[in-house]
Amino acid sequence: MCMDIDAAPRISARPSTGFAGSVPDLVAEIDVAGCACLPDAVDEGWIDRVRSYAATLPADRHDIMIEGAGAAQLGFIRELTSDPALGELAESIARLACPDADPADRQFDCALRAVSGPAPHRRPLWLHYDASVLTVVLPVDVPDAAPGRSGELVLFPNHRPYRRWVLTNVLEKFIRQSDGYRRRFQRRARWGVDTEVVAMTPGNAYLFWGYRSYHATLPCAPGTRRVTVVLHYKDVHAGSRFLRFAKAVRALPGR
Numbered sequence: 068m069c070m071d072i073d074a075a076p077r078i079s080a081r082p083s084t085g086f087a088g089s090v091p092d093l094v095a096e097i098d099v100a101g102c103a104c105l106p107d108a109v110d111e112g113w114i115d116r117v118r119s120y121a122a123t124l125p126a127d128r129h130d131i132m133i134e135g136a137g138a139a140q141l142g143f144i145r146e147l148t149s150d151p152a153l154g155e156l157a158e159s160i161a162r163l164a165c166p167d168a169d170p171a172d173r174q175f176d177c178a179l180r181a182v183s184g185p186a187p188h189r190r191p192l193w194l195h196y197d198a199s200v201l202t203v204v205l206p207v208d209v210p211d212a213a214p215g216r217s218g219e220l221v222l223f224p225n226h227r228p229y230r231r232w233v234l235t236n237v238l239e240k241f242i243r244q245s246d247g248y249r250r251r252f253q254r255r256a257r258w259g260v261d262t263e264v265v266a267m268t269p270g271n272a273y274l275f276w277g278y279r280s281y282h283a284t285l286p287c288a289p290g291t292r293r294v295t296v297v298l299h300y301k302d303v304h305a306g307s308r309f310l311r312f313a314k315a316v317r318a319l320p321g322r
């Protein structure tokens with residue numbers, strides 16, 4: 068694997084405290100700062116299980132994403148999403164942040180992502196919006212490299228409101244998730260003013276508004292790899308047939 072050995076464990080020696088926290092405080096922190104951190108949310112044993120699985124992934128691919136049913140069947144993800152404390156916390160946070168979202172939608176949409184450095188030349192940051200009210204990132208391996216080359220999470224927090232109409236959301240994502248728009252946005256962005264750069268520590272959980280925040284991962288230094296588990300909670304437009312149709316069209320071969 069191309070993982071930098073020095074980058075491996077920076078896990079707190081403290082025991083994990085799980086997914087606990089004051090919901091109003093967490094919501095306020097995400098609203099104001101763009102991101103909230105739950106320190107020591109998962110234990111070292113869980114991190115080791117994810118790390119062992121990640122070590123089996125191909126080393127020669129820049130970006131590997133396992134999502135949907137493929138991710139949901141992984142034991143370490145099932146273990147996480149069956150934790151009642153996590154489910155209750157996510158539901159309480161999402162309900163407070165977006166009261167109009169479907170109360171019946173209590174599913175986590177999960178992913179395991181492994182990104183290796185260096186980033187492909189000339190490709191803009193993969194800035195995007197998630198479909199979910201709440202996004203939770205659990206770092207597993209984080210490159211031990213210079214700032215800006217350590218796979219940090221970069222957020223333009225709360226960049227858009229919840230869209231009432233699905234069509235507005237689809238059109239907005241079509242435009243803003245094009246490489247041309249991303250390049251222009253990166254050139255014009257007031258880095259350090261409009262942005263929140265989050266350097267992550269394995270063991271902690273990082274929470275932000277995935278739907279509202281334009282976000283991406285900063286590059287990893289050559290020879291290093293960033294591994295994260297990402298949980299998306301509560302689809303803002305759950306049940307939209309138009310959105311399902313738009314996704315199916317996007318997935319057509321050749322697109």
Ligand SMILES: [Fe+2]
Pocket residue numbers: 195196197202277282
């Ligand atoms: Fe995302």
